[in-house]
Structure formats: C-alpha cells, structure tokens
Amino acid sequence: MTAPRKPPKADPLYVASLEKGLNVLGAFSSGQQFMNLREIAEACGTDKSTAQRFTHTLSQLGYLEKCAKTKRFSLGKRVLELSFNYLRANALVEAASPVLIELQRATGERVNLSLFDDLSILYAIRQSSKREYYFSTLIGRRMPIWSSSGGRAMLAALPRAEVNDILKRSDLKPLTPRTIHDPAGIRKKIAQAQQKGYALTVEEGVMGEVVVAAAIIDADGRPAAAIHIAGSLGEWTAERFERKFGPLLAETAQRLSHHRFANR
Template sequence: MRYIQRAEYGVRPTTHIDEDDPLFVQAIARALQVLSVFHESGKPLTLNEIGAAAGVGKSAAQRVVHTLRQLGYIERDANDRGYVPGIRILDHARDYLRLNPLVARASPVLMELRRNARERVDLSLRDDLRLIYAARLQSKRETFFATLIGQSVPIYCTSGGRAIMAHMGDAEVDDIIARSDRREITPKTITDPDQIRAKVREAREHGYALALEEILQGEIAIAAAILAADGTPLGAIHIAGSLSEWDADTFCRRFAPLVGEAAGAINRF
C-alpha cells in the first residue's frame, strides 16, 4: 500500500492507493507522486528533496524528473535553484474546469452574484475532507492566495464545509470530524468536535453556514451547499467579506438571501 500526497490545508495529507490492483500502473503513480511533492512546498526543490518527499531514491527521482521536464510538466526555476511545476500543468486545470458541468452552469450565477454582492464570491468543490476552489471572483481587497484556483481548505472549519455537512447524516459528519486533522489555522478556528457539530446543526436550521476568522484573520464568510439531483452535496458557494466593514448579523442579513438564491439557481438545473 502506498500513498499519494494531496494539496490540503488542515487535512491529513495522504490518500491510500492499492498497488495490488492488476490495472494499477506504478510508473504513472510514481510520476504523479513526484509532481505532488510541490503541493506543500514554498520554494523550488532539488532532486534530493523531491526524492525524499516522494519516497523514491535519487536515481528514480532523476529519471522521473527528467521525463516530466521533457514533457513540460516540470522545469528549472528562473534562478536555477531547483525544480518547479511546468506550464503544461495549467492545460489540465483548464480541461477540468471547462469539462465540469457543475462549474459551467455555475459560472453565470456566480457572475451575477458578484455583481449583486460586491464582495468576493467563490465556488468550491468537495474532495473528501477538503474543499477545492474552482472559481474565485474577486473583491476590492485580496491576498495572492485568495485569488488562486485550486487552493484548498478543510471542511471542518469553513462555511462551505459546514454548509455541505448540513446535508449529511450525523454518522457521516462524525466520520469527517474524526478523520480531519483538526488544528488551529487561526486563533479562532473551531476544532472541538462538539462545537463543530453545533455549527453543522446551526447550518441545517438556517440553510446557510457562517465562519468568522477560522481560515483567515479578519475574514467573515457565508456559504450555501450545491447539491446533486439526489441531494448529495457536491460543493458550496461562498461570499467572503472583511470584519472591518461588516459585523456578523449585518453580513448575514445582507448576504444569506443572495447566497441561498444563487445556490438554489444552480441546484435547479
């Protein structure tokens, strides 16, 4: 049994893969494992660092990196300090977004919501214990990471995550809580299981979820779930603002109807 690293924030960073599967191609898995080592890196990586992070020897890392570099998926950084992901990776991000029917039908709704809200609007999709941002429409104040498609956040402490859990049974909510790496991302991050459950019950009651400074200090976010036809939660729409401009009650009165209407418009497709 091996593991593939995943780009997760506050989520246990491995997923199991079964190498005994007769259709499983180990060479492909090794290449993806090498690409995955960049998820949590803040700098270019040397061959030794790539090999150590990927769990492969230097010789194997060298061969994989060479192949991926020839194909454009890894390149040397501008200052020649090591390796970074290559530009060809963006082709696959584009393919995912343009071929995902949920992203396609959500796009006009998100743009209308951004015009009405005049705050940041995001669409996130669920990947087990995390949400991945698939669309981000910016407001007047942003950090670099708040603009990135593909940025991920944990389910347990986010407005979108709690909006999603509100559409699950208690046993599934408990499973998410138990498997999550419940650490404090900010001093306001709620990590206690009972408090998380209380927030999920609150989201069920209100039809939306609210989070205050749990991912980013000074930020308030409200979210409603995006559902499949059978009611399975697939993701969430978020509106995020600054606590320097909004208090929680005013923010909810202003944006709860908007985010609920937007989610409902997508869910009716």
C-alpha cells in the same frame, strides 16, 4: 496536506511507476518553486536515480521545467492545461460561473465556488474586484471541510453517519484562535446551517474575515459544491453581514441545485 488519497496496496492493475511520477509533481505541494534532484528524491521518499528518471520524463512532457543554469526543476505550464480541461468540461462550474459573476457585482464582496471532496473543499471559481491576499485568489486550493463555511454548509446536507465519519477522519487542528474545532461545537454549527440554509463563520479561517456559504445539491440529493461570500470585519459586523447576504446566498444556491450537472 501533501497526499489526500491513500496509496493503495499491491494490486495487479496498479501501475506503480505512474504513482511515482505523479508523486514527483506532488512534491511541489511544499510551496517551493524550485527543487533539485536530491530534494525531490527526499520529498518522494525515493533514491536519486528514481528522481532522475521521473524528472527527466516529466520535463520532456512539459509537466516540469528545468532551469538551464541551476539545473533545478519547477512545475511546468502544462499542469495549468489539466485544470483548464477539468473546468471547461464541468457543467456545474460552467452553470455557476455567470451566477457568481453576477453575485460579485451585486455584493461587491469576494465570492467563491468550492467543490466537495471528502475531507476537503477545493476552490474552483474565485471572483473578486478587491486586492486580496494572493492565496485567496487562487483556484485549486484545498481547505478543511469541517472548518470552512462552505464545508459546513455541505456537511449539513449529508446524513449524520457520514458527517461523523468525516469528522473522525479529519485533523481538527484550528486555523485561527477563533476556529471552532471541538466536535460538539462543529456539529452545532452544522445544525445551525441545516436550519438556516446557509453557514456562517467568523474569523475561523483568517482573522478579520467573515464568511457565509450555502451548498449546491446535486440531482442525487448530495452536496456537490458551495458558494461563499467573504467580507472584512473592518467593514461589516458579523450580524449585518449575515442578514444581508445569508438569505440571498441560500436562495442562489437553491437555484443551482438539483440539476444533472454534477454526476453521470
């Protein structure tokens, strides 16, 4: 959950100092708002001197903030700027944005756009008018690709060999008692998504929640993103939810597919 990428080997072009500095920012993936030097050093697996130099540098640059009283560090506002730059330049997200807003208005439910990123999906747009669990409103959140509705919709658009590879490298730990987490069961759900054009999960991410999702395919035929609609089992049966939103979602995703947004 901390570092989804592998730290590479000795390589003459690799700048280890940069990695260490970014690891300091990564230390805050624990969810703690404030950390002192020792905690940061521990989380990064370095000594205190190293943590001192990197926190000092990051603070000057605005990527870390230091409380004058407690001398503890937190992430700086400048990290939000990087997100802004990512999203403003992303043509796929920009094109999807008005579509998602419209979808939210039309359905009244929470709608999301998530991006494909190897073993994870990563939320990029979240539209809701209801009061939600805080994390469900935040972009940048990562979820396992194999258990999420959008993830399975995207896996359904990948060649079988790639799906196998992804499942093999994934940690299939269930998120709720109802998470389908055996490879055969997951593959069956992926096959269903392939056939229907959308995926359905019932209480697999959060209890009480039903989600349908459909994949957006890029110009190269690969899944780039997914749109999700999430509802509450207090208001819907899974069947009604699927019937009402599944086909609509598949059609919407289709409309956003096969454009030159994503790559190039």
